[in-house]
Amino acid sequence: MAKTDALQGSLDLLVLKILSRRQRLHGYAIMATIADTSGEVLRAEEGSLYPALYRMEEAGWIRAEWVKKDTGRRARVYELTAAGKKQLGAEESRWQSVSLAINRVLREA
Amino acid sequence: MSFWSRISNAVRGERLNSEIEEELQSHIDEAIAAGRDPNEARRAFGSRLHTLEVSHSIRVSEWLESVFADVRFGWRQLWRNKVTTAAAVLSLALGIGSCVAAFRLIDALLWRPLPISGAGRLYVLSRKLIGPEGRPMEDSYWSTPDFKVMRNAVKDRADLVAISDADRTDITWTTDDDMEKAHVVYVSANMFPLFGLEPALGRLLISEDDQGPGSSPYAVISWDYWNHRFGRDPKIIGRPLHIDGRTFEIIGVGPRDFTGTETGTVTDIFLPLSLNSLATQDGVSWQHTFLMLKPGVNPATTLEPLRQHLSAVSHAFEAQCSTCFRGIPQATINRLLNKKLVVNPAGAGISELQKDYRRLLGALGLLVALVLLIACVNVSNMMTAQATARAQEMALRISIGAGRSRLVRLILIQSALLAFLASALGAFFAAWSAPFVLSLVNSPENPARLALPADWRVLLFGFALMILVVLLLGLLPALRASAVRPVAALKGGEDPHSPRRLMRGAIAIQVAFCVLVLFLSSMFVSSFKRLQDRPLGFSINRLLLLETVSGKGQLPIVWNQTAEVLRAAPGVNSVAIAGWPLLGRIQINSDISVVGAPPSPTPAYFRPVSPGFFSIMEIPIVSGRDFLPEDTSPGAAIVNETFVNTYFPNQDPIGRTFERGPNQPVNKIIGVTPDIPDHNLREPLRPLFYVPFNEIDEKSAPKIVDLATFIIHTETPNSLALAGTLRQVIAQRHNGLRVSNITTELDLYRDQTVRERLIAMLAAFFAVVALLLAGIGLYAVLNYSVLQRRREIGIRMAIGSPRINIVRIVTFDVFLMIALGTCAGMVLGFGAARYVASLFYQVKATDAEIIAIPAVAILVTMLVATFPAVLRALQTDPTKILRAE
Numbered sequence: 006m007a008k009t010d011a012l013q014g015s016l017d018l019l020v021l022k023i024l025s026r027r028q029r030l031h032g033y034a035i036m037a038t039i040a041d042t043s044g045e046v047l048r049a050e051e052g053s054l055y056p057a058l059y060r061m062e063e064a065g066w067i068r069a070e071w072v073k074k075d076t077g078r079r080a081r082v083y084e085l086t087a088a089g090k091k092q093l094g095a096e097e098s099r100w101q102s103v104s105l106a107i108n109r110v111l112r113e114a
Numbered sequence: 115m116s117f118w119s120r121i122s123n124a125v126r127g128e129r130l131n132s133e134i135e136e137e138l139q140s141h142i143d144e145a146i147a148a149g150r151d152p153n154e155a156r157r158a159f160g161s162r163l164h165t166l167e168v169s170h171s172i173r174v175s176e177w178l179e180s181v182f183a184d185v186r187f188g189w190r191q192l193w194r195n196k197v198t199t200a201a202a203v204l205s206l207a208l209g210i211g212s213c214v215a216a217f218r219l220i221d222a223l224l225w226r227p228l229p230i231s232g233a234g235r236l237y238v239l240s241r242k243l244i245g246p247e248g249r250p251m252e253d254s255y256w257s258t259p260d261f262k263v264m265r266n267a268v269k270d271r272a273d274l275v276a277i278s279d280a281d282r283t284d285i286t287w288t289t290d291d292d293m294e295k296a297h298v299v300y301v302s303a304n305m306f307p308l309f310g311l312e313p314a315l316g317r318l319l320i321s322e323d324d325q326g327p328g329s330s331p332y333a334v335i336s337w338d339y340w341n342h343r344f345g346r347d348p349k350i351i352g353r354p355l356h357i358d359g360r361t362f363e364i365i366g367v368g369p370r371d372f373t374g375t376e377t378g379t380v381t382d383i384f385l386p387l388s389l390n391s392l393a394t395q396d397g398v399s400w401q402h403t404f405l406m407l408k409p410g411v412n413p414a415t416t417l418e419p420l421r422q423h424l425s426a427v428s429h430a431f432e433a434q435c436s437t438c439f440r441g442i443p444q445a446t447i448n449r450l451l452n453k454k455l456v457v458n459p460a461g462a463g464i465s466e467l468q469k470d471y472r473r474l475l476g477a478l479g480l481l482v483a484l485v486l487l488i489a490c491v492n493v494s495n496m497m498t499a500q501a502t503a504r505a506q507e508m509a510l511r512i513s514i515g516a517g518r519s520r521l522v523r524l525i526l527i528q529s530a531l532l533a534f535l536a537s538a539l540g541a542f543f544a545a546w547s548a549p550f551v552l553s554l555v556n557s558p559e560n561p562a563r564l565a566l567p568a569d570w571r572v573l574l575f576g577f578a579l580m581i582l583v584v585l586l587l588g589l590l591p592a593l594r595a596s597a598v599r600p601v602a603a604l605k606g607g608e609d610p611h612s613p614r615r616l617m618r619g620a621i622a623i624q625v626a627f628c629v630l631v632l633f634l635s636s637m638f639v640s641s642f643k644r645l646q647d648r649p650l651g652f653s654i655n656r657l658l659l660l661e662t663v664s665g666k667g668q669l670p671i672v673w674n675q676t677a678e679v680l681r682a683a684p685g686v687n688s689v690a691i692a693g694w695p696l697l698g699r700i701q702i703n704s705d706i707s708v709v710g711a712p713p714s715p716t717p718a719y720f721r722p723v724s725p726g727f728f729s730i731m732e733i734p735i736v737s738g739r740d741f742l743p744e745d746t747s748p749g750a751a752i753v754n755e756t757f758v759n760t761y762f763p764n765q766d767p768i769g770r771t772f773e774r775g776p777n778q779p780v781n782k783i784i785g786v787t788p789d790i791p792d793h794n795l796r797e798p799l800r801p802l803f804y805v806p807f808n809e810i811d812e813k814s815a816p817k818i819v820d821l822a823t824f825i826i827h828t829e830t831p832n833s834l835a836l837a838g839t840l841r842q843v844i845a846q847r848h849n850g851l852r853v854s855n856i857t858t859e860l861d862l863y864r865d866q867t868v869r870e871r872l873i874a875m876l877a878a879f880f881a882v883v884a885l886l887l888a889g890i891g892l893y894a895v896l897n898y899s900v901l902q903r904r905r906e907i908g909i910r911m912a913i914g915s916p917r918i919n920i921v922r923i924v925t926f927d928v929f930l931m932i933a934l935g936t937c938a939g940m941v942l943g944f945g946a947a948r949y950v951a952s953l954f955y956q957v958k959a960t961d962a963e964i965i966a967i968p969a970v971a972i973l974v975t976m977l978v979a980t981f982p983a984v985l986r987a988l989q990t991d992p993t994k995i996l997r998a999e
Contacts, residue, residue: 033144051158059172081137
């Protein structure tokens with residue numbers, strides 16, 4: 006059923022969910038939000054976060070833009086696209102069914 | 115979007131990397147600002163390079179990126195060898211450009227469908243029969259009553275359309291003084307609706323306009339004529355137009371693209387068929403008959419029954435025609451009735467130009483294709499040499515894991531670059547050369563006109579040609595490169611003979627093609643030379659010809675008086691009159707009966723001439739005398755020697771008599787002239803007789819003349835300089851004579867050889883190019899081969915091999931290839947010569963000089979091309995070579 010492995014699948018889901026709540030976040034902010042909201046339990050590795058962001062960008066789910074920061078440096082901020090919103094719905098329901106299934110197995114085994 | 119972003123990212127690969135790097139850096143900055151340890155933050159990315167690469171590969175199309183890398187690499191390779199690249203591009207551009215130009219001409223003349231609806235359903239009817247000289251011929255003309263019978267017979271299955279030749283006709287728009295020429299066509303009125311043509315202005319002809327002599331005389335002009343003659347003046351509608359003493363009213367302008375059905379001639383004026391006086395005559399064949407199938411009909415099953423039906427109807431019409439064969443012997447009638455009706459596709463129009471130039475353009479297409487092939491072989495050889503020079507690099511690439519397909523792609527991309535550059539350059543060449551060659555077709559006063567648009571047909575051809583060139587160029591070197599065995603190459607050289615074997619094969623092919631081009635070219639050039647060197651037997655210099663008409667006709671005395679006035683004009687040496695000029699378009703034959711016998715099967719051609727004609731044309735009278743002013747026709751005649759041999763073999767012709775058909779008045783032969791080609795330089799000599807210009811009827815009263823040519827011998831070599839004043843001299847007489855056309859005997863003579871001059875010129879040009887390319891190719895291959903074998907040569911010299919042996923090993927196999935190629939080229943040449951035999955004049959493929967010229971030319975070129983390489987081989991310094999090893 007799930008094409009990607011659970012970890013990667015859940016990273017996409019988390020990023021999409023975060024971007025659906027707060028638009029225009031840069032990579033570090035996304036990483037920090039994942040850590041904060043999960044109570045430091047979940048941590049996205051830098052080495053996998055950026056490839057995931059680029060992949061989703063190429064898939065058309067998110068869109069990126071360069072903005073000037075106060076420090077004078079540029080940052081690349083991401084936001085959700087219409088296709089991304091749709092994908093988020095699919096990912097959420099997939100996650101729900103997977104976690105339900107896992108819970109059922111844990112209960113009955 | 116992502117697809118395009120991946121493609122565009124492939125183009126800007128470097129910038130993409132720096133962007134990714136910037137983003138990662140900004141991440142680390144944020145992390146440090148949030149209080150993380152700088153080193154830890156940096157380490158969190160793991161291998162920085164790896165992250166970069168993974169990120170990069172996600173964001174670009176890798177395949178495309180490597181193609182771009184190959185293009186850049188290929189470009190650098192070409193740029194490094196600027197001279198070779200320029201030579202390659204130029205020779206390919208010439209080849210591609212010539213091929214495209216030849217295609218444009220062939221397509222425009224022979225293939226491009228007429229701009230009408232249902233061009234694919236259009237056919238033309240003609241009849242095959244045995245001609246008067248016993249040769250098979252095809253007669254494409256029909257009489258209008260015959261056409262009408264046939265049209266009615268098949269009207270439920272197909273439509274027949276009558277269209278005459280587009281004759282260059284004298285017309286006047288206002289008064290008689292401003293007479294001009296226009297191409298006038300008589301058409302049956304159903305042509306316009308059947309071809310789906312819509313008027314650009316006014317209306318087109320309808321069937322009511324074509325009901326016979328009683329119809330109102332309406333005319334339609336073509337858009338092209340309206341545009342260039344009237345500047346698209348809308349007031350053209352209703353203007354009167356005078357042709358042959360009749361007045362027509364312009365009622366409309368045809369559609370923009372339609373220029374008639376005679377490919378190569380732009381029709382100016384369309385007139386209703388039935389308003390031509392020939393349209394009522396049963397026995398006069400003067401119009402073409404087109405057949406248009408109904409839409410949706412299958413030609414394969416319909417045409418043959420239609421043909422048989424038409425054939426039967428037409429045969430019955432002619433057999434019953436009482437006026438058609440009056441006074442003709444039964445044998446001739448049988449010959450004329452025994453013909454086969456044929457139906458040919460006519461979607462591209464029909465014209466004499468097509469017949470005359472089909473083979474010529476075919477031969478031209480062959481020549482340019484061969485030149486392109488020779489150029490391709492050259493460039494392919496060059497690339498093979500370059501690839502061999504890079505054998506070590508290739509081997510290294512393969513051994514560290516480059517795919518062989520990547521190597522093939524590298525070479526194909528390089529040849530694509532060359533082909534692309536050459537095509538771009540060739541497009542300019544084709545854009546210029548196709549109209550240029552077209553302008554050399556036909557005489558300047560009546561040029562061939564063809565639409566030569568650069569549309570999708572041409573672009574498609576050019577593109578297909580480019581692909582073909584890429585494959586021809588790249589395939590061999592690519593296969594070779596991909597077959598590199600790394601171990602052997604890295605050990606210090608593969609089998610040193612293999613690339614040379616390939617290149618030697620290429621030399622043989624190149625020589626074969628080159629010999630074929632030379633062979634055909636020498637045939638074309640000698641044809642032209644022989645035609646030009648054909649003894650004329652008359653003068654063509656300083657002769658101005660005023661082709662003059664008289665609407666209602668004038669008595670011979672008026673014509674003679676006018677000649678007297680012309681004779682008195684300044685700059686005029688002498689003047690004579692002929693019914694029609696030598697080598698002109700008009701030829702009329704006549705039956706010959708000797709002493710009341712039935713006409714002989716061979717007709718003779720005649721020409722009315724005034725006294726002085728023979729002296730002005732410098733035609734000697736070999737026996738008897740010239741005409742005198744009091745001689746009349748019928749009465750006296752001067753004949754040529756073939757006439758004597760045909761009708762009075764082994765007799766003294768002077769004083770003998772003949773008639774022009776049974777029960778015709780008697781003509782007495784008063785003089786004999788030598789044979790001359792009077793109508794066509796290519797035709798064999800034929801019986802010819804001249805009659806006095808003063809013609810009389812049965813009651814010995816003078817007959818009026820409505821057409822004749824004043825032949826004026828001028829003092830200046832540029833006889834056309836007098837044309838204007840002499841034309842005025844005739845106009846001022848106000849005796850009804852009007853100059854219809856001005857030309858010179860020299861121009862008529864030149865028009866005769868237009869086609870031969872054109873093909874000889876083009877063939878000679880391509881022969882030189884082919885020879886040059888083949889020479890360069892051989893030079894390059896030999897030079898390369900000597901360079902590659904310098905080790906071997908050095909060793910041989912060091913152990914005392916005599917120089918002659920060195921020369922032998924360098925050149926022997928190459929000369930073997932040249933000999934092989936020459937033979938193959940000759941064999942191909944014999945085959946090709948048969949196809950274009952109709953273009954040759956008294957030249958056979960087996961003539962000694964035809965074989966000798968290409969052989970000598972190729973031999974000399976090859977000797978010149980091998981010389982530098984041999985010299986280089988002999989100058990090899992063994993100590994230097996062996997020290998370098």
